[in-house]
Amino acid sequence: MTDAQTRATAWHEIVLATLKSNDVKLVVYVPDRVFTPLIKAIHADPFFIAFAATREEEALGIVTGAWMGGMRGAVLMQTSGFGTIPNALASLVAPCQIPALIFVSERGTLGEFNLGQAMVCRTMRPVLDSLAVENHTITHHDELGFIIDRSIKQAVATQAPVTFILSPLLTGGKVFEG
Amino acid sequence: MTAKQTGAVGAHNAKVMNRFDLTKKLVGQLKRDEAVVAGIGNANFDLWATGNRPQNFYMLGSMGLAIPIALGVAIAQPQRHVVALEGDGSLLMQLGCLATVAMRAPKNLTIALWDNGIYQITGAQPTASASAADLVAISRGAGIANSAWAADEDDFDHLVASALKGGGPSLIAARIDHKPAVATTDRDPVQIRERFMRGLGVRR
Numbered sequence A: 001m002t003d004a005q006t007r008a009t010a011w012h013e014i015v016l017a018t019l020k021s022n023d024v025k026l027v028v029y030v031p032d033r034v035f036t037p038l039i040k041a042i043h044a045d046p047f048f049i050a051f052a053a054t055r056e057e058e059a060l061g062i063v064t065g066a067w068m069g070g071m072r073g074a075v076l077m078q079t080s081g082f083g084t085i086p087n088a089l090a091s092l093v094a095p096c097q098i099p100a101l102i103f104v105s106e107r108g109t110l111g112e113f114n115l116g117q118a119m120v121c122r123t124m125r126p127v128l129d130s131l132a133v134e135n136h137t138i139t140h141h142d143e144l145g146f147i148i149d150r151s152i153k154q155a156v157a158t159q160a161p162v163t164f165i166l167s168p169l170l171t172g173g174k175v176f177e178g
Numbered sequence B: 001m002t003a004k005q006t007g008a009v010g011a012h013n014a015k016v017m018n019r020f021d022l023t024k025k026l027v028g029q030l031k032r033d034e035a036v037v038a039g040i041g042n043a044n045f046d047l048w049a050t051g052n053r054p055q056n057f058y059m060l061g062s063m064g065l066a067i068p069i070a071l072g073v074a075i076a077q078p079q080r081h082v083v084a085l086e087g088d089g090s091l092l093m094q095l096g097c098l099a100t101v102a103m104r105a106p107k108n109l110t111i112a113l114w115d116n117g118i119y120q121i122t123g124a125q126p127t128a129s130a131s132a133a134d135l136v137a138i139s140r141g142a143g144i145a146n147s148a149w150a151a152d153e154d155d156f157d158h159l160v161a162s163a164l165k166g167g168g169p170s171l172i173a174a175r176i177d178h179k180p181a182v183a184t185t186d187r188d189p190v191q192i193r194e195r196f197m198r199g200l201g202v203r204r
Helices: A011-021 A036-044 A056-068 A086-093 A115-130 A141-158 B019-028 B042-049 B066-076 B088-093 B096-104 B135-142 B153-163 B189-199
Strands: A024-029 A049-052 A072-078 A101-105 A134-138 A162-166 B035-038 B056-058 B082-087 B109-115 B146-149 B170-175
Touching: A011 A024, A011 A036, A011 A141, A024 A036, A024 A056, A024 B066, A036 A049, A049 B096, A056 A072, A056 A086, A056 B066, A056 B096, A056 B189, A115 A134, A115 A162, A134 A141, A141 A162, B019 B042, B019 B082, B019 B109, B019 B153, B035 B042, B035 B066, B042 B056, B042 B082, B056 B189, B066 B082, B066 B096, B066 B109, B082 B088, B088 B109, B088 B135, B096 B135, B109 B135, B109 B153, B135 B146, B135 B170, B153 B170
Parallel strands: A024 A049, A024 A072, A072 A101, A101 A162, A134 A162, B035 B056, B035 B082, B082 B109, B109 B170, B146 B170
Antiparallel strands: none
């Protein structure tokens, strides 16, 4: 059993509640199987404006515009999608000091079956670290709400993006079904 | 029929106009503190040259993201009209954003597209729109029904006036010449972003 399966409150319920309590209204995503329950719940909640972008860097552009217009936004993606955003991070989000909230469903580790996901996974943290973008890998249900809540507040206060990497230890991940 | 004949340049009779001239005309129609988000390079530079409105955002990097940024502003501030200025090369890099705009269908978003058929700032290499791609047809196909080539300057004025009424997302494309931009922007992203946020009433 993963940590997620042993808890009464699912990980995605905690993420949703924490976004809401921090007034993060806009959620733009490129779909991911593991994030599906979170995306469904966000769509079902009229508090949120939620939709899919065609590409992860497009989603970052949209939340950047929304922030400048006075609305907080989060971007959801899977690990391979992270590979499309270093330019948007390096040339828009970081230099403009945008508190973009980036949630990555971690693929490429702990039972990955797709080598492409594994390769992008290896580049993800070094890219974030080299850009000095705060990033947290979340493995424990008990720490999820605290990390996200405090980090959103820090992102806004310090005008800096933050990345939450949600480990398969938290979400259960995606397993090979073939 | 060859690709050249079916492409944007061959398929319509739009007059070749000047980007700075059209940018001035567009900005001249903005009377309600409309936001303007301009893409990297010459779209930015010619907007800068029209004067520093606090509601202007100059995107210094992230080629292709001017329209997504404008969409974000339009979502956050539905009462304010938002105009994105983008070049053909930049739009070709991020065509999917047209489908996203159409899907969201913001009433307060207008896209002005400057199509000169070249990657002007990098040495005038031809873009796909010079010979093959019709960006207005692509925009319509993406779902932005209100997409049109401006036939000439008067038509451009008319299309802008109509778009600013806010009936739905629109794309106005103009064929433009190869003249360089008339100025270049400052290069301070934080200052540009902060001034824009003040211009939008988000910051004091």
